[in-house]
Amino acid sequence: xxIVLGPVxxxxxxxxxxxxxxxxxVHANSAALLLSxxxxxxxxxxxxxxxxxxxQSGLRTGTRQRVVSDHQVVRRDxxxxxxxxxxxxxxxxxxxxxxxxxxxxxxIVLVARDIREQRELLAARDAEIERREAxxxxxxxxxxxxxxxxxxxxxxxTLAERRATLGTLAGGVGHELRNIAQxxxxxxxxxxxxxxxxxxxxxxxxxxxxxERVGEHIATHARRLLHLAQPGPDHTSALDITLVIxxxxxxxxxAGKLHQVNVVFALPDAPVLVTVNKTRIDQIFVNLVLxxxxxxxxxTGTIELAVRLDPERRRVVLEVRDTGPGIAADVxxxxxxxxxxxxxxxxxxxxxxPVVREIVESYGGTLTASSTLGAGxxxxxxxxxxSGR
Ligand SMILES: Nc1ncnc2c1ncn2[C@@H]1O[C@H](COP(=O)(O)OP(=O)(O)OP(=O)(O)O)[C@@H](O)[C@H]1O
Ligand SMILES: [Mg+2]
Numbered sequence: 001x002x003i004v005l006g007p008v009x010x011x012x013x014x015x016x017x018x019x020x021x022x023x024x025x026v027h028a029n030s031a032a033l034l035l036s037x038x039x040x041x042x043x044x045x046x047x048x049x050x051x052x053x054x055x056q057s058g059l060r061t062g063t064r065q066r067v068v069s070d071h072q073v074v075r076r077d078x079x080x081x082x083x084x085x086x087x088x089x090x091x092x093x094x095x096x097x098x099x100x101x102x103x104x105x106x107x108i109v110l111v112a113r114d115i116r117e118q119r120e121l122l123a124a125r126d127a128e129i130e131r132r133e134a135x136x137x138x139x140x141x142x143x144x145x146x147x148x149x150x151x152x153x154x155x156x157x158t159l160a161e162r163r164a165t166l167g168t169l170a171g172g173v174g175h176e177l178r179n180i181a182q183x184x185x186x187x188x189x190x191x192x193x194x195x196x197x198x199x200x201x202x203x204x205x206x207x208x209x210x211x212e213r214v215g216e217h218i219a220t221h222a223r224r225l226l227h228l229a230q231p232g233p234d235h236t237s238a239l240d241i242t243l244v245i246x247x248x249x250x251x252x253x254x255a256g257k258l259h260q261v262n263v264v265f266a267l268p269d270a271p272v273l274v275t276v277n278k279t280r281i282d283q284i285f286v287n288l289v290l291x292x293x294x295x296x297x298x299x300t301g302t303i304e305l306a307v308r309l310d311p312e313r314r315r316v317v318l319e320v321r322d323t324g325p326g327i328a329a330d331v332x333x334x335x336x337x338x339x340x341x342x343x344x345x346x347x348x349x350x351x352x353x354p355v356v357r358e359i360v361e362s363y364g365g366t367l368t369a370s371s372t373l374g375a376g377x378x379x380x381x382x383x384x385x386x387s388g389r
Contacts, residue, residue, distance in 0.1 A: 025051060067096065067105075177219075181222055184214075257293055267305070272307055280359045292320055301323040302323045305319070326376055327371040367379065368380050
């Protein structure tokens with residue numbers, strides 16, 4: 001057997017060992033000696049199970065059975081050659097029977113190919129695939145972030161556009177009102193002259209006074225609207241905000257707007273000075289308190305007006321709370337949009353809150369709304385504290 005196989009075994013670059021039926025190595029080629037570090041004599045005394053292992057354990061009896069009895073050629077991709085020093089070298093293994101002239105199996109020839117390089121290549125390829133997958137995931141994440149930012153920018157842009165539209169609109173209406181106020185003033189002048197010439201009645205003079213007041217009112221509104229379109233330098237002075245709040249509430253009560261409403265003040269005892277424009281601050285409270293009263297509607301409810309100091313930030317924090325029905329989440333996200341109203345075009349312009357926000361922001365403040373359905377709504381904003389307090 002050795003004589004026949006010897007030259008063939010040497011011609012092969014792979015490890016070739018011949019094993020007898022008892023599983024002892026009877027011959028090994030030079031490649032086997034080179035790779036394992038064993039001498040021929042050492043190998044010849046070794047059971048094959050401690051030289052070539054299959055699936056972590058020694059060459060399986062099942063495998064041997066198939067080769068010896070069934071004359072099959074068996075291949076194993078996952079196998080190891082154990083060197084003299086105990087190192088394991090990855091090999092692919094095939095086993096074939098050695099037959100004599102009668103066709104009886106006299107042994108097994110095992111061929112083991114060193115596949116370490118192949119394994120390394122595979123591992124490198126796996127690592128590369130993993131790296132690419134990680135890069136792809138990162139790319140997708142970055143793209144999602146960019147898309148999110150883009151959506152944000154888009155909605156900010158829409159809001160900015162709407163604000164610009166609001167400004168233009170306010171400017172247009174303000175202009176028109178100013179013209180009307182001027183015509184009104186001219187007409188009044190002419191009437192006053194006529195009245196003086198003809199010597200009019202007391203009633204006529206009273207009506208004239210009333211018309212003059214209306215004229216002033218129109219002119220004031222015209223100025224406010226024009227101001228909204230071009231918010232230039234603002235006339236500001238230090239005001240006690242607690243007085244402003246009480247005045248606005250008294251005015252709205254006088255106008256019959258707070259019939260069903262119980263108004264509660266949570267205000268500091270001492271004056272709280274803020275340097276702001278009186279008209280604009282009035283506008284904030286008129287809008288917020290009216291919204292609250294309209295939300296309470298014909299049922300009864302409470303509006304609470306609260307003021308507290310944040311000395312560290314040098315801000316005054318103000319709140320208008322109501323016990324109205326609250327605002328659903330999908331509505332809440334839209335209430336600051338110009339022209340958004342749930343009151344119908346005849347009852348609401350949807351400009352109240354955007355104007356309030358505009359004013360608050362012009363003082364470096366933030367206006368936020370929080371609401372619980374069935375419990376009520378709170379609008380909170382902050383204004384600059386006057387220096388010296
Ligand atoms: N306190 C509140 N409770 C419940 N909903 C509110 C409250 N304040 C505002 N809203 C909602 O926000 C919407 C927008 O308010 P905004 O003041 O801008 O316009 P409006 O009140 O509808 O119209 P206008 O101010 O011209 O009367 C309202 O239509 C309403 O749906
Ligand atoms: Mg309103």
